[in-house]
Amino acid sequence: MDSARLVYMANQIARNFAAQGEDAAIAATAQHIRDFWDPRMKAAILAADLSGLEPIARIALAQLKT
């Protein structure tokens, strides 16, 4: 999977949850990816260079790893 596209998608999700406050946005972003992304997409983004991720998305993905 194109990791740049996945990073873009994760950031877009996080940006739309951001107005709910940081903690809620992190949890919602993680849950959204858990609920709607295919396993290969999750695996691909977790293995990718995450420097392009915005803070909420980065923390959310860290939660997904655990």
Add this chain to the structure above:
Amino acid sequence: MGYERQADFGTPAVQSDEAVTLRIDGRDVTVPAGTSVMRAAAECGGSIPSLCATDSVKAFGSCRMCLVEIEGRRGTPASCTTPVEPGMVVQTQTPLLQKLRKGVMELYISDHPLDCLTCSANNDCELQDTAAEVGLRDVRYGYAGENHLGLEADTSNPYFDFDPSKCIACSRCVRACDEVQGTLALAMDGRGFASTISAGQAGDDFLSSECVSCGACVQACPTATLQEKAVKEIGKPERAVITTCAYCGVGCTFRAEMRGEQLVRMVPWKDGKANRGHSCVKGRFAWGYANHQDRITEPMIRDSIEDPWRVVSWDEAFAHTASRLNAIKAEYGARALGGITSSRCTNEETFLVQKLVRAGFGSNNVDTCARVCHSPTGYGLKTTFGTSAGTQDFDSVMDSDVILVIGANPTDAHPVFASRMKRRLRQGAKLIVIDPRRIDLVRSPHVQAAHHLPLQPGTNVAVLTAMAHVIVTEGLADEVFIRERCDWDEYQDWARFVSDQKHSPEVLEAVTRVPAAELRGAARLFATGGNGAIYYGLGVTEHSQGSSTVMAIANLAMVTGNIGRRGVGVNPLRGQNNVQGACDMGSFPHELSGYRHISDTATRGLFEQDWGVTLDAEPGLRIPNMLDAALDGSFRAIYVQGEDILQSDPNTHHVAAGLKAMDLVIVHDLFLNETANYAHVFLPGSTFLEKNGTFTNAERRIQLVRKVMEPANGLEDWQVTQELACAMGLDWNYQHPSEIMDEIARLTPTFAGVSFERLDREGSLQWPVNDRAPDGSPIMHVDGFVRGKGKFVVTDYVPTDERTGPRFPLLLTTGRILSQYNVGAQTRRTANTVWHDEDLLEIHPTDAENRGLKTGDWVRLASRTGETTLRAEVTERVAPGVVYTTFHHPATQANVVTTEFSDWATNCPEYKVTAVQVTPSNGPTEWQESYASWSEKSRRIAAEPAE
């Protein structure tokens, strides 16, 4: 059933709590107060002759045939315009009445050609019937005087003729156009003897007039004056079958009127609860594609997309396809396979395709074309209300006081419902339109929007948040409703958010380009105008914030208390006939039927037990993700039923690359569509006329689709999927789609009470149908939201990443028009092309002048993704800076230009916002020429080997 005309009660039904009993011809009859004597007589089995009365339009009282005698009253009043009264005693058949009626009839016949034996309406003509009913035996007046018999017929419309020589000037057509359709295209021109029906302005014929060819006039005509060409060509139907239209999400029911195996005409069914006896040009007339020469009726396979197709037997097709699927699964794993269900197919077919993917392929890589239209509706309404569907039935609009239409163009895309909406607007309901284009509803005969907010494309959330700001900060919120029905804490958080000054109309005007005062006026009207109903379409969903906009709409309905009763609600207007059903049936990769997440162990367990397989607990790929995964080699095979993703999905180049990268593309369709250019297996499909099943319309109404003729390919679509499943080793043995529905009902709580037997008996059911709602649910969330408390969701405006700039200064938005449907696969193969035979680019006069363009010029439409050419139409319907086109024609391929930006929550493509440049052009682009050449090559079918 055999053929008989639909019952006609003469005047419309009346709703009243008060009952009136009267005596007609010695029989007591009780009817609602306000009912006409004519209707009361018809309801007790009587028959009063009439010519100008029909129960789809108001009484007119002009023909003088329906005269009656009423005890204690002088004269012989017209029964159609006389309301019933308690104790009234009516005689409908007396010597005096017979004499009067015969005299009137004689006058009608004296100016009517007596060519009954050769007339196309012979034996199906109300004038003929009435003449017989009154006992007319001779006519004293000859044809020597002035008459209308020599008037020339207007044959300009492709589907029906207008023969004024047979017209009796009853005005039923004019009134049907006014009252039923609401277009007001017809008028009675002239007075007295000179009275003639006129379409449009002087000099117009039916084709050039504003007539939208809905057929209401044809249906209302009591003679052969307005009649379908098909009846003239084929003859009178001999049987009729009730079935459901396969075009838009309104779900009109029709009588398919047949002669043998030949369809003569589709006549809207008066008892249809979605359409109430009305139709549009597509459903009523545009069914000729079913017999079009392009139709493929035999299976075909090929090893490479460079090869010509090879016609094979069904057995060979199933064996070959199953073998290839099993081989790919063995080599690359189950997650390398997937499928796409179709919103044009039945619930049963859709359910089987997703079952094949989950239980046969072994993955959850199933998606549906709702991905590219209403997937944000599913997400947004489930999040806020708890269920992924609209809240009302269509009849509800007749109780609305304020109607807000956002991102929808009902007169073009949902015309039959639009007629109902316009009727309510003519009665005085107020209209708010939020749309970048000045759609017809903004101003049309007897309809004018109180507010039109012509927002900048991509700013829906900002506009709705600004409306919420006005409502909350001006104290217009319905706090009683909110405290009782919604989560109060979440409301307070949301109210704080929208109250921020940065969300005021004045601040956001710079972004939305909507004048703040106009927006404030619209917000106040919606909050204070009485029952407020919101109708929306793809102008809401097909954005990078499609899901946010749906939730903002839900917020607006909740904050004003407009949920849970008639006249209010949130109403997604579904594009295709079975979008709602396809979503209900578990077509999305993350959920099983009834919108239950695949990760839910208990739900998954139900299906595993019923199907005898273990299901993958992880969500599968969405359509755009499938294409991405194909390019990285992890997705290798796809089964596409009734969908043309190459033409309908964004960024055509990317779709083509994804399809080309796959080892096996199976297309199951009526025609060799654009996707089939990249396919290795073609399984011929059956039309809605050739199959049994159900469709679910936009109001959650489940209706039967009944087979009226045998499938041209020999198999209904559900049978094709079943045979493929069996060839892969699955043990499926459905004998009839009703058995599939039984399985759906067994596994889906919202469908628990649905069966074919019940649908056949009751006509339709609106889900949920279960123990809590045994007769279905016309209105949702009546006593509480499905999720418990309504959830206010903070929806911040996040601008799209698609930006205009010096290279691409204009915003393109796409949509569809009345006469064409989606990718045009059906409507392009009908006479509807007379109205629209190519996609056009609408451009504002200012933008056109800056580029030296005029209407009819070829223009190059270019974006960061691609370019195409088409002709320009200069119009003020679009705002400066905005251009618009349709995507009905593969020669244009509008989606070459659209981008892969998509909704953040669902990946629904952002079709409505593409930055483009428009420049003069002198012909097709290089890509258009190369694609046309490729397409022709790919569609070759090898000649059968000589015996």
